[in-house]
Amino acid sequence: MAFLARNLVALTRQARLLDNLTHSMRCLSVTPQFCQQPKLELPTTADLQEVSKEEQKECQKIFDKVNQQLAKKEEGRLFAVVHLCGKQFKITPGDIILVEGYWPPTIGDEIRLEKVMLAGAKDFTLIGAPLLEPGLVDVKATIIEKTLTHTKTHFKKKRRKQYLRINFQRSPNTMIRINSIEVKQQVDKPSPSPINENRIF
Amino acid sequence: MSNSHLFLKSCFPRAPLNNGIGRYVCQLQRVTLKFCKNNGSSKGMREFIENNLVDFAKENPGVVVYVKPRRHRTPVLVGEYLNGGREWLNCRNSTKEDILKWIELLKTQNGPSSTMRLRKMWHTDVPSIQGAWTPFMLRSPEMNLVTFPSEEYSTPLDIEQSATEKLLELYKEEKQT
Numbered sequence: 001m002a003f004l005a006r007n008l009v010a011l012t013r014q015a016r017l018l019d020n021l022t023h024s025m026r027c028l029s030v031t032p033q034f035c036q037q038p039k040l041e042l043p044t045t046a047d048l049q050e051v052s053k054e055e056q057k058e059c060q061k062i063f064d065k066v067n068q069q070l071a072k073k074e075e076g077r078l079f080a081v082v083h084l085c086g087k088q089f090k091i092t093p094g095d096i097i098l099v100e101g102y103w104p105p106t107i108g109d110e111i112r113l114e115k116v117m118l119a120g121a122k123d124f125t126l127i128g129a130p131l132l133e134p135g136l137v138d139v140k141a142t143i144i145e146k147t148l149t150h151t152k153t154h155f156k157k158k159r160r161k162q163y164l165r166i167n168f169q170r171s172p173n174t175m176i177r178i179n180s181i182e183v184k185q186q187v188d189k190p191s192p193s194p195i196n197e198n199r200i201f
Numbered sequence: 202m203s204n205s206h207l208f209l210k211s212c213f214p215r216a217p218l219n220n221g222i223g224r225y226v227c228q229l230q231r232v233t234l235k236f237c238k239n240n241g242s243s244k245g246m247r248e249f250i251e252n253n254l255v256d257f258a259k260e261n262p263g264v265v266v267y268v269k270p271r272r273h274r275t276p277v278l279v280g281e282y283l284n285g286g287r288e289w290l291n292c293r294n295s296t297k298e299d300i301l302k303w304i305e306l307l308k309t310q311n312g313p314s315s316t317m318r319l320r321k322m323w324h325t326d327v328p329s330i331q332g333a334w335t336p337f338m339l340r341s342p343e344m345n346l347v348t349f350p351s352e353e354y355s356t357p358l359d360i361e362q363s364a365t366e367k368l369l370e371l372y373k374e375e376k377q378t
Contacts, residue, residue, distance in 0.1 A: 079327075092325060095326075106309065144311070147309065150206065
């Protein structure tokens with residue numbers, strides 16, 4: 001995660017790169033050669049266009065590679081970072097995550113987690129800004145348990161004020177099993193129709 | 202949270218029998234309701250049995266429901282689970298609605314939950330897919346030839362020009378023109 005964040009920072013530092021990014025699409029694999037240089041040297045304005053063309057070519061090459069891998073199903077195990085109930089979870093198929101507090105879905109419900117912020121495999125990473133294109137990555141999950149936490153004690157005391165309270169509370173917990181993570185489309189072509197029409201974000 | 206919970210048994214989130222990977226299986230196998238036919242403390246339980254219990258049993262065909270009248274005893278709700286766990290609940294003086302909520306809780310959980318403190322909100326069998334991060338990850342190979350400490354690499358990448366430097370630059374420019 002940390003190196004991805006670092007790469008993202010490196011990307012944002014290079015203004016011309018960011019521009020290029022926004023033109024092409026919102027997500028990008030972040031292991032190209034030109035991202036790996038630790039020092040930034042600004043090119044003169046004359047060869048800036050050439051450089052940007054080269055970069056675009058390089059980007060396209062990476063997109064093609066990723067798409068090829070996805071088409072051949074050689075990408076292996078995928079992971080994703082999803083935003084769920086105000087928290088971010090790094091998940092991969094077979095994981096168990098827990099949502100704290102009241103949450104309506106009940107046991108046996110099969111849901112799709114749609115706020116995908118990042119998805120990746122061994123060789124590539126798709127980074128959303130902040131979310132990936134709707135319908136690009138499909139994360140499916142099942143609710144397996146709804147229960148209460150252990151009894152938590154809330155002990156309050158004020159000295160010399162004859163004030164002492166002991167409260168006990170148990171809050172609801174929901175356990176979710178991640179079933180599958182799949183990349184549904186080609187990486188550089190955002191789809192005309194999303195999976196879920198009712199998506200609001 | 203007070204420290205008393207440090208002595209509570211702790212565990213990590215797990216699901217019994219890989220539940221939910223293929224399909225979901227309800228873990229509750231048996232519910233036993235014990236109550237008294239006369240006593241006032243069983244009033245809610247008796248009402249629950251009259252009004253809601255048949256619906257509950259119809260909605261959950263996988264759960265066996267036992268109803269046991271026990272003379273002069275407090276009403277009790279006991280759930281038994283697929284992994285052998287057993288949860289015992291006292292329902293003295295609780296209302297019909299309360300008992301409905303508790304029985305729903307018994308149905309939705311995987312085993313007795315009150316005795317365990319969870320240490321993590323996440324469980325995975327594959328902690329890393331791209332490999333664990335190291336400081337040398339995605340560095341350019343020229344870093345291999347640098348001898349540390351080096352002036353070049355120990356300065357931050359984004360040092361902004363200070364006001365003094367800016368003024369000096371302006372001064373130099375003016376001098377040139």
